[in-house]
Structures are given as C-alpha cells and as structure tokens.
Amino acid sequence: MTELTQYFKARENGMVDQLVELVKIESPSHDKAAVDRMSSQVMEMFIASGAQTTRFASSTAGDMVLGRWNAGMTNPPITVLCHMDTVWPIGTLNNQPVRQENGKLYGPGVYDMKAGIVIALNALNGLQDLGVQTAGPVQILCTADEEIGSVASRAMIEKLAQESQLVLVLEPSMPGGVIKTARKGVGEYSLRVEGRAAHAGADHQKGRNAIEEMAHQILALQKLTNYDKGTTVNVGVIKGGTASNVVPADCEIEIDFRITAHEEGQRIETAIHNLAPTLDGTRLHVTGSLNRPPMVRDARMAAAFEKAKAIASRQGMTLHEGSAGGASDGNFTSVFTPTLDGLGADGDGAHAVHEHALVASLPQRAALVAALLSEW
Numbered sequence: 001m002t003e004l005t006q007y008f009k010a011r012e013n014g015m016v017d018q019l020v021e022l023v024k025i026e027s028p029s030h031d032k033a034a035v036d037r038m039s040s041q042v043m044e045m046f047i048a049s050g051a052q053t054t055r056f057a058s059s060t061a062g063d064m065v066l067g068r069w070n071a072g073m074t075n076p077p078i079t080v081l082c083h084m085d086t087v088w089p090i091g092t093l094n095n096q097p098v099r100q101e102n103g104k105l106y107g108p109g110v111y112d113m114k115a116g117i118v119i120a121l122n123a124l125n126g127l128q129d130l131g132v133q134t135a136g137p138v139q140i141l142c143t144a145d146e147e148i149g150s151v152a153s154r155a156m157i158e159k160l161a162q163e164s165q166l167v168l169v170l171e172p173s174m175p176g177g178v179i180k181t182a183r184k185g186v187g188e189y190s191l192r193v194e195g196r197a198a199h200a201g202a203d204h205q206k207g208r209n210a211i212e213e214m215a216h217q218i219l220a221l222q223k224l225t226n227y228d229k230g231t232t233v234n235v236g237v238i239k240g241g242t243a244s245n246v247v248p249a250d251c252e253i254e255i256d257f258r259i260t261a262h263e264e265g266q267r268i269e270t271a272i273h274n275l276a277p278t279l280d281g282t283r284l285h286v287t288g289s290l291n292r293p294p295m296v297r298d299a300r301m302a303a304a305f306e307k308a309k310a311i312a313s314r315q316g317m318t319l320h321e322g323s324a325g326g327a328s329d330g331n332f333t334s335v336f337t338p339t340l341d342g343l344g345a346d347g348d349g350a351h352a353v354h355e356h357a358l359v360a361s362l363p364q365r366a367a368l369v370a371a372l373l374s375e376w
C-alpha cells in the first residue's frame, strides 16, 4: 500500500458515516426544499474543510454549492463535478432504508452519486492533512438538477470547464472501477400531429387521421437509427385519439435519441426538423433539442486517460476506461476541457432498488482522486 491508500483505508468508517448522513437527507431533483437541505449540509462540510464556499440561490432548482481550495494558486484550476439530487422521491428511505451488508452500502442515491461527494471532499481533506499540495486551485461544484437535464446548472458547469485544466466527474464508476472517457449524447423531442376530427361512420372522408399520419412519421424516425455509427432513435411514448368511432385529431409522441458523434447529432436534428406530413390537411409540430452533446474520446481525452493511468499506477492501481450509453454533466465539460468521468464509487443499481456502493471502493477512489489532484 502507498501512503495515500493506507491513509484513506484507515478512514473508511468515517467516510461511511458521512455517506450515511448524506443519504438520509432525501433530495429528489424536483423538490427544491429537499435538495436545498442537501445544499446546506454540503456547504457546512465545505466550510469545515476550509474552502471558500459560495451558494448559488436558484428559483427553479435546488441551490448549487461551489467550494474552492487553494484559490491563491495562479495556474488554471481543476474542477470536480458532483450532483446532490437523486431520482428517488421523498419517503423512499422507508422502503429502502440505509443498510450495510457484505461490504455493500445500500440506500437511495448512495451510488448515484452521494458517494462521489464524500470521495471528493475526503480526497481534499486528506491532502491538506498530509501537507500535500494540489496541482492547482481545486473547485468542487455540487449541482442540484443533474438527473433532470441540468438546465439550471449548465451555464455554470460550462463556465468552470472553460477556465479549468482538467475536469473530474464523480459519477459512479463502471463495474470494477472502470472510468468513463466516452458517453453518448442525448436528445429529447416531442412531435405532435394535428389532424381533423370527424365521425368515423358518417364523415370518414372529411377527417384527417392524426394517428395514421403519425404512423408514417414513426417509421421515418426509427429508420434514422444507425448502429454502426452508435446512433439510436427511440419513439418511446405515444398518445392519441379519443374513441374508436372518432377520426382522431391529435397524436403525440416522445422521442429519445443517442449519438456518439457531433455530426450525427446534426443529422438527426436536421431530419427531425425537416419532417413533413404525408397526408394532405395534417400539420406537424416539433419541440425539443439536443440535451447533452456526446462526450467524444478524441486525442485530448485519450491523452488525459493515459496521464491518469500513469498517476494511478504509482498508487498501485490499474486504471481502465470505458464508454457509457447514459449522459452526465461530463458531456458538457468534455467539449471544452479533458474530462475524466465515473471517478465515483464502484457499485451497482443506479436508479434501481438494489442501488449500492461498495464500501471498499470509497477509500480507493479517495486515494485515486487525491493522487490526480496532487500529481496532475
């Protein structure tokens, strides 16, 4: 064991206690008062760690908290991204209480990603305790709306990324501690067809069947999928019509698309905006956008991974990389700055009832993050 890994291993129980405390503060994205309670707790922890701490009040989402350490250093900062919100509604703890079994800590939001907050903060506290300097100023941003698209936090995330030399995202790792250097981008659209209602028996010819029109649109949309390019289009929700004896005037669908290349995003968005009705007398209404651009493993990202791998190996760790189908705030930052994502806890079951973090991974990740912050 190295000095760092030994140091954090000895603090494993303390990390678990902190994590339990955070999981017990339920913080669903849509409940501002609830997420704000997490913001207050995180703020206290940052201040106790000696950080210059700022709380950004939001009227539409929970408040973000930004902590800065070693702010006097003059080189570009390293930004660490965490989110405090979870997908779990208030009361989930009653059915899924926090519990530790066989080295696994269970609870809503424990893995995605309250463990990440504990890991990041302990990494910094540990470096301060050991008297080890960081490679630049460090700023940890804890956002409050990651699980619902980061609409309120995106501008701040992008601003911090642009001024930074490196971004670390403390989202859960892939199995075995594999970090993420590529993620799909995500777009969300809805399409509504406006037809004309008529009696299905007496006036069939006068009607314009919105469901029939939508059937054409769905087939066109699904065909935009290109597995070879990593592009998928999924019509996942459909609503339309009122009764079987009425020609339906309305039909609406929700579309999710995923891309691995920026050009594919443009291709899909152009195709969606160019959809045209097949039946005379129907109209299409399109709303939506590319929510997160793809995190592309380009030369910068590959170089960042190689550097991280070398730093990890000096701590006796073998670092592997992978790509993820889901998006994170790392998708935003990777456009500007090399980004290493999935540096949070190992475990399983994000957004699922068996969500858990592996306790042994908490000190391991803290040692890794501490090494990255000091040796970068």
Ligand SMILES: [Zn+2]
Pocket (backbone or CB within 6 Å): 083, 112, 113, 146, 171, 172
């Ligand atoms: Zn997450």
